Amino acid sequence: MFAVLALASGLVLAAVWGLAAGSSSLELALADLYKVPMVILLSAITALPAGLVTLRLTNAKLRGSELAGAFATSIFGGTLVLATLAPLVAIYYHTSAKAGVPLALGSVFVALATASLLFARAVSRRIAGQPRAASLLAVVILVVLFLAALLQFVALASPIIGVHGTVLENGFDGFRL
Amino acid sequence: MGLAGHDAHYLAVAWWIASALGIAAILGLALLFRRARKTGEAEEIERILAEHDEGDAGNRRASHVSRRHGVDA
Numbered sequence: 045m046f047a048v049l050a051l052a053s054g055l056v057l058a059a060v061w062g063l064a065a066g067s068s069s070l071e072l073a074l075a076d077l078y079k080v081p082m083v084i085l086l087s088a089i090t091a092l093p094a095g096l097v098t099l100r101l102t103n104a105k106l107r108g109s110e111l112a113g114a115f116a117t118s119i120f121g122g123t124l125v126l127a128t129l130a131p132l133v134a135i136y137y138h139t140s141a142k143a144g145v146p147l148a149l150g151s152v153f154v155a156l157a158t159a160s161l162l163f164a165r166a167v168s169r170r171i172a173g174q175p176r177a178a179s180l181l182a183v184v185i186l187v188v189l190f191l192a193a194l195l196q197f198v199a200l201a202s203p204i205i206g207v208h209g210t211v212l213e214n215g216f217d218g219f220r221l
Numbered sequence: 222m223g224l225a226g227h228d229a230h231y232l233a234v235a236w237w238i239a240s241a242l243g244i245a246a247i248l249g250l251a252l253l254f255r256r257a258r259k260t261g262e263a264e265e266i267e268r269i270l271a272e273h274d275e276g277d278a279g280n281r282r283a284s285h286v287s288r289r290h291g292v293d294a
Contacts (some may be wrong), residue, residue, distance in 0.1 A: 045257035048250050082243045089246050199224055200236050215224055 047116035051088075054120040055081035057127035064130035065148050065205050067137055076204055083197040083204070088119060090193035095186030104170050111182060114166035122159025126151060137206075148205045149212075160187050185196035192216075195202075 046131045062080030064074035092115065108146040117192030129151040164183055171179050198204060211219065223232045 045254060047262060048254040048257065051250065052254075082240055085246060086239055086243050089242070196224075197239070200232060200239065217224065 047113040050083045050113075051085075051116040052121040052123060054123040055085060056121035057120070058084050060124070061130045061133070061151070062204070063128035064134035064137070067134050067173070068206060072203065078181070079201045079204055083201050084119065084123065087190050087193040088115065090197075091186050091189035094189045098182040098185045099179070102178035102181055105174045105204070106167060106179040106182070110170050111167065111179075114163055114170065115186060117166060118159045118163035119149075121162040122155040125155040125158045129154070145185050145201065146208050163187065 056140030058081040059077050062076030062078075063073050065080070066074075068073055092112060092150045093110055094117070098104075099106060099108055131150055133144075135146045140147075163186075164180065167179055167183050168176065195212065196215045198212050199218075201214035205212075227235075243279055
């Protein structure tokens with residue numbers, strides 16, 4: 045119940061950030077109100093099964109419900125960071141041509157880093173005194189898959205940041221390898 | 222051309238299908254939450270009843286002792 049509440053609250057906080065990130069136009073702001081939470085939710089749904097399968101295959105001590113709970117609370121933590129930075133994103137968006145979009149992108153990376161750290165910490169606490177490698181492998185796989193899915197969902201839902209979009213709007217294909 | 226060479230219409234349809242899945246997931250989470258809340262309430266009621274029963278048993282013991290020894294009313 046707590047995990048569902050955390051996830052739902054996280055989606056609301058993500059919508060707040062979406063409102064700020066899309067505030068360059070009313071249409072984009074309203075679209076982002078729905079797009080940003082949906083992108084986060086879909087990425088989480090895409091990544092979660094892989095984490096649960098990893099737990100099972102590695103015979104980890106952590107239960108699937110505990111992994112899902114820690115994941116949901118870390119999403120809440122990350123979106124809380126996003127919502128905290130939302131006013132700053134909004135004000136720079138309207139007052140700075142140079143810093144608006146980079147700041148919005150930066151807030152996303154800060155939120156992702158925070159959520160990943162919170163997730164690893166929550167899982168570490170739940171398996172204190174037990175073998176950690178298998179459970180932490182599930183965390184790593186879940187985070188990597190979440191980021192991979194997020195990249196493509198952001199591209200699919202673009203534009204999210206700014207009317208003209210960002211470098212992320214081409215998804216994985218946008219990276220020069 | 223957009224992602225992977227698909228046109229805008231194709232990508233829009235893909236996004237709406239993904240969104241429909243997301244909405245289904247939200248409905249699923251809402252159901253899960255409702256069920257968890259009901260289970261929580263049932264457990265709380267059982268706990269309160271168990272505490273109440275224990276309290277009654279304690280009171281009965283006390284009155285039995287007091288009756289036997291003539292202490293207390």
